[in-house]
Amino acid sequence: MHHFLAMTLAGEIPRRPTGEAGALRWIWHEQGILELQPRQPTRRALVISCAIHGNETAPVEIVDALLQQLLDGKLALSWRLLVIIGNPQALARNQRYLQRDLNRLFSGRWQQLPASDETVRAAQLERAISHFYHDDDEERWHLDLHTAIRGSHHLRFGVLPARHTPWDELFLRWLGDAGLEALVFHQAPGGTYTHYTSEQFAAQACTLELGKALPFGENDLRQFARTALALAALLAGDAAPEATAAPTRYRVVQQLTRHSESFVLYVPQDALNFTAYPKGTLLAEDRGERYVVQGEQAWILFPNPAVAVGLRAGLVLERLD
Structure with a gap:
């Protein structure tokens, strides 16, 4: 299974769906979905996903190297461990998505839309999670690795879904140890993959934004060396080096939604995330x-006037002191 990424991009399937590699047993579930099981029993279940958006390649390179x-x-x-390459067809074309933004289709949303490549894939990814998280007593994490469309004042940051129960502070501390400079907490439900795993399976879930979206071969992975090191330590059960600052x-505090073709975003095209x-x-x-800033100061995240009507065109944030 050493050619998992190449086979996924080519749409190939292995001659047999299971096998062993050293101390591991692997299971090919379907295109871009591979499970690894250690020989020793464990009560910990980790999902690492990437390429939910097909033009975000740095996380794919990081995950492939770890694999x-x-x-x-x-x-x-x-x-x-469940390794997921989210949207292989879009990844092969270096496109964010083919018909619809896959990361807006979870938690009951894909069922409300006409069938497309992304609605079919959303159903597959939800099914993969429900089969993987099968033991209610296990510790569950989900790390969904992305890159942002724009540059950012925080090169590496995490976005956490709305959650009814408190976050595990060890999980949040690990995110800092993984080199994330900022954490953004949602307050309302959403259609993201991490919201689905958090809401449905109580997973400690985070979308990790690692730099800016670039094609394969153009990523400077040195920028994410600390994240890759922390992921390797996590997989092995070791502690990552502690961050020097939280x-x-x-x-x-507010979502900018494009309700019509008349939508106008006044954030400059070259404005960085967290401006x-x-x-x-x-x-x-x-x-x-x-949409007017209500507090003394607000920060903008993911401003994008080109989204489809009905989708998020940006988030307005306040800082937690």
């Missing part, structure tokens, strides 16, 4: 609805 270390026996495994914490704006700043408007 090769596991299969070569150079890295131990202390979890049951991530800055933000929470979402700050003072009270009273007009961020966007749409058919008479005005």
Whole structure:
């Protein structure tokens, strides 16, 4: 199974769906979905997903390198591990998605739309999670690795879904040890993969944003060396080197939604994620609805006026001191 990424991109399937590699047993579930099981029983289940957006390649390179270390026996495994390449068809074309944004289709949303490549894939990915998280007594983590469309004042940051129960502080601390400079906490349900795993399976789940989206071969993985090191330590059951400073914490206080073709976003095209704006700043408007900064200061995240009607065109944040 050393050619998992190449086979996934080519749409190939292995001659047999299971096998062994050193101290591991692997199971090919379907295209881009591979499970690894250590020989020793464990009560820990970890999902690492990437390429939910097909133009975000740095996480794919990171995950593929870790997978090769596991299969070569150079890295131990202390979890049951599910590796997911989210949107292989879009990844092969270096496109964010083919018909619909896959990371807006989970938690009951794909069922409401006409069938497409992404609705079919969302159903597959939900099914894969439900089969994998089969023991209610196990520790469950989900790390969904992405890159952002824009540059950012925080090169590496995490976005956490709305959650009814408190976050495990050890999980949040690990995110800081993995090199994340900021953590953003959602306050409302969403259609992301991490919201699905958190809501449905109580997983400690986070979307890790690692730099800016670039094609294969153009990523400077040195920027994410600390993240890769922390992931390797996590897989092996070791402690990652502690961060020298805790991530800055933000929470979402408003969502900018494109309701019509008349939507206008006043955030400049070259504005970085986490750009700050003072009270009273007009961020966007749409058919008479005005999005204005209400607090003394707000930060903008994921501004994107080109999204389809009905989707998020940006998030407004406040900083948690």
